[in-house]
Amino acid sequence: MADENQLRDARDAGDRLLASHPSEDPFAAAFKATRMPMLITDPRQDDNPIIFANRAFTELTGYSQNELVGRNCRLLQGPDTDKAAIAKIRDAISEERDVSVGILNYRKDGNTFWNALFVSPVRNQEGAVIYFFASQLDFTNIKSKESELAKARRVAEEEASRRTAELIEALRVKTELAHEVDHRVKNNLLTIASIIRLQMRMNTNPTVEHTLKSILDRVEALSAAQRKLLNDARVGQFDVADFGRDLVTDIVGSLQRPDIVLTTDLHSVTVSASKASALALIVSELVGDAVRRGLSDGGGEIHLEIRRLNGHCLMRVVDTVTPVEADGEQQAFSRAILDASIRQLRAKIEREVDGHRTEVCVTLPVGD
The missing domain is CATH 3.30.565.10 (Histidine kinase-like ATPase, C-terminal domain)
Structure with a gap:
């Protein structure tokens, strides 16, 4: 569980990110309004916490914005989440590279969903990674069809x-x-x-x-x-x-x-x-x-x-x-x-x- 200082730092980082993109900015408008669940994490902070998640992500997971900010994305993992998929994500983030993986995640209420996750690093002009951008797609229905x-x-x-x-x-x-x-x-x-x-x-x-x-x-x-x-x-x-x-x-x-x-x-x-x-x-x-x-x-x-x-x-x-x-x-x-x-x-x-x-x-x- 993140402490108050971590939560404050994560919120501040999110605020700075939004401040750099005014409401009329097409990027900010698209990020907030899109129906694809998305979030941003800050690798410069301890444990790479979530600093912002759009409405589609909160609707998908059942967590509010306040419950998400400052926490690591592993809060979506559970007992049946594939350890190999977790390791694949962890290694890609450590090596600052793109990764895509299908992974079993858990909503706040404990129900599971199959998540087609894509994570990509965001770099500044000097090439340093300043954020990680992640998009999700719920493909539980497809997985169910495959199971059937x-x-x-x-x-x-x-x-x-x-x-x-x-x-x-x-x-x-x-x-x-x-x-x-x-x-x-x-x-x-x-x-x-x-x-x-x-x-x-x-x-x-x-x-x-x-x-x-x-x-x-x-x-x-x-x-x-x-x-x-x-x-x-x-x-x-x-x-x-x-x-x-x-x-x-x-x-x-x-x-x-x-x-x-x-x-x-x-x-x-x-x-x-x-x-x-x-x-x-x-x-x-x-x-x-x-x-x-x-x-x-x-x-x-x-x-x-x-x-x-x-x-x-x-x-x-x-x-x-x-x-x-x-x-x-x-x-x-x-x-x-x-x-x-x-x-x-x-x-x-x-x-x-x-x-x-x-x-x-x-x-x-x-x-x-």
Whole structure:
């Protein structure tokens, strides 16, 4: 608390300041009338006391002119005022430089307000600091809006986290369910294949055995596709090229013919898992057709190409074989399976035969 001598000195300094600016002086008139809270302190006196405050400042803080003059501005500070902000102001005044800071201040009645404070030194002609001029702006409403926005952001983030956790859990359940379904389908296909093999071993009719082998080939193609789905971490996705590589290698490898030359040009093309079975049958029928037309008898060349092309999946099988007489019934059955799979996928098929060379292209839309 300032003593009487300090109060008298502060009032005298204020009076001298006002006396140097008569009432008709625009500076004095603007300082008193402006709605922006302002005050002036005198650093040449002990504790840099307030020597003048305008009406806007007294209305903002609740202190009268008499209660303010002679006291340091720290009377506006309170228990929740940021110590770092206080230190920033104190250092700027000590170093006689400008400072601007947002600080929590207290009114006379104890209520708080957020103060956008700007302090600047006033120098005489010799450059010595004779006053400090301070302006204030109550930005409590803005700070409240920021607080509301921060709270809303926290609520939104918490809700997003909760929803994300729910989605992750739902995806986990879906993944487990999809793998369980794939696992059961794969097991069922393996069981069917085992039954067919058993029937083949017990059969003595070459025609029946040939028919059973034809069915087994298709079942194994479907089983291979299902195995890919089960082992792929990307649930619901099927890589056509990855599957095609394995299937054509298995088919050609099972023939055990060193005179068969297999080449591939494969690029990853991912499609929905719902297309897997139909695609597996298409690749199986295209390669199987080359086998039936002579690849398994006289050898030859077979080339498999799979790539993405203009929003489509291109599957291209080229073979060069010495033709043999193929079973007409088997060829018709294969063509029926191939046509049904093509229709299911809304794909297009083009076939070109030039002597011993046959090229078949299948294209189906896969989007981006």
